Amino acid sequence: MGQCKPLWIIVGGRMRLGKVLAEDLARDHDLVLTSSTSWEGEAWASVHRRWTWKAQDPGVADRMSEDLGCLGRPLAGAVLVAGGFADQPLGSWTPEDLAATWTLDLSFPMLAAQAIAGSLEEGSCMQFLLDTAIHRPWLRRLPYSVAKAGLGALVPGLARALAPKVRVVGHALGTLLPSEGSDPGVLASATLLGRIGDPADLARAVRFAAESPFLTGEILTLDGGQSRV
Numbered sequence: 001m002g003q004c005k006p007l008w009i010i011v012g013g014r015m016r017l018g019k020v021l022a023e024d025l026a027r028d029h030d031l032v033l034t035s036s037t038s039w040e041g042e043a044w045a046s047v048h049r050r051w052t053w054k055a056q057d058p059g060v061a062d063r064m065s066e067d068l069g070c071l072g073r074p075l076a077g078a079v080l081v082a083g084g085f086a087d088q089p090l091g092s093w094t095p096e097d098l099a100a101t102w103t104l105d106l107s108f109p110m111l112a113a114q115a116i117a118g119s120l121e122e123g124s125c126m127q128f129l130l131d132t133a134i135h136r137p138w139l140r141r142l143p144y145s146v147a148k149a150g151l152g153a154l155v156p157g158l159a160r161a162l163a164p165k166v167r168v169v170g171h172a173l174g175t176l177l178p179s180e181g182s183d184p185g186v187l188a189s190a191t192l193l194g195r196i197g198d199p200a201d202l203a204r205a206v207r208f209a210a211e212s213p214f215l216t217g218e219i220l221t222l223d224g225g226q227s228r229v
């Protein structure tokens with residue numbers, strides 16, 4: 001019987017950055033991917049499990065525990081990708097809109113982290129995708145920036161809670177995949193390196209964190225120097 005590849009979960013591994021990361025990791029990992037919508041009819045041949053975890057589902061924490069309980073193998077890594085990027089300038093805030101941002105950008109990754117922690121094997125690494133906005137908040141996206149800063153505080157706290165068995169690392173990302181309507185040239189000119197990032201930059205950093213057994217509780221900033229301009 002062939003040896004199993006390490007099994008990782010990518011929460012939000014179906015779209016955009018999560019998908020590119022999944023495609024990179026699939027070369028040498030078995031993967032569990034989650035999405036907020038059903039996977040029915042979608043071809044993703046090499047994936048070990050595909051689960052539907054939706055941030056706004058009131059039963060999502062139970063769903064997470066149930067799915068993980070049926071996994072049958074420990075996880076060797078986890079990357080929590082899912083999040084939003086809501087445009088919410090000062091003056092537009094309502095309790096409902098703010099609660100929606102906390103649900104997707106804060107509660108959901110925290111609940112996923114809590115559920116996944118018990119399934120991670122000794123020596124594994126849990127990684128969070130944050131934003132360089134934790135250093136310099138986006139003015140039109142202050143609630144998003146605040147939620148990511150909250151996750152930034154979670155990283156060292158969770159590292160303490162899960163040590164020494166599991167390491168925890170965050171990635172404060174500059175623009176790697178621009179959102180619709182944004183100008184890549186303008187974004188590039190706001191960095192020291194004169195370019196926006198590439199999803200391959202993230203894949204490299206995720207692999208680096210996973211393979212660095214003395215690294216925990218830290219946030220790596222991958223923004224081409226944007227926060228230093």
Ligand SMILES: NC(=O)c1ccc[n+]([C@@H]2O[C@H](COP(=O)([O-])OP(=O)(O)OC[C@H]3O[C@@H](n4cnc5c(N)ncnc54)[C@H](OP(=O)(O)O)[C@@H]3O)[C@@H](O)[C@H]2O)c1
Nearest residue numbers: 012014016017035036054055081082083129173175176177
């Ligand atoms: N793109 C960038 O350049 C950039 C820069 C800085 C930080 N980041 C961070 O990197 C992460 C990925 O960014 P992205 O641009 O690829 O993502 P995105 O377009 O913002 O997609 C968000 C991810 O969250 C999942 N998601 C959306 N709504 C959800 C819900 N209601 N419940 C559960 N999951 C949900 C999506 O998957 P499904 O639709 O399949 O559920 C998708 O995988 C985010 O956390 C983002 O803040 C990205």
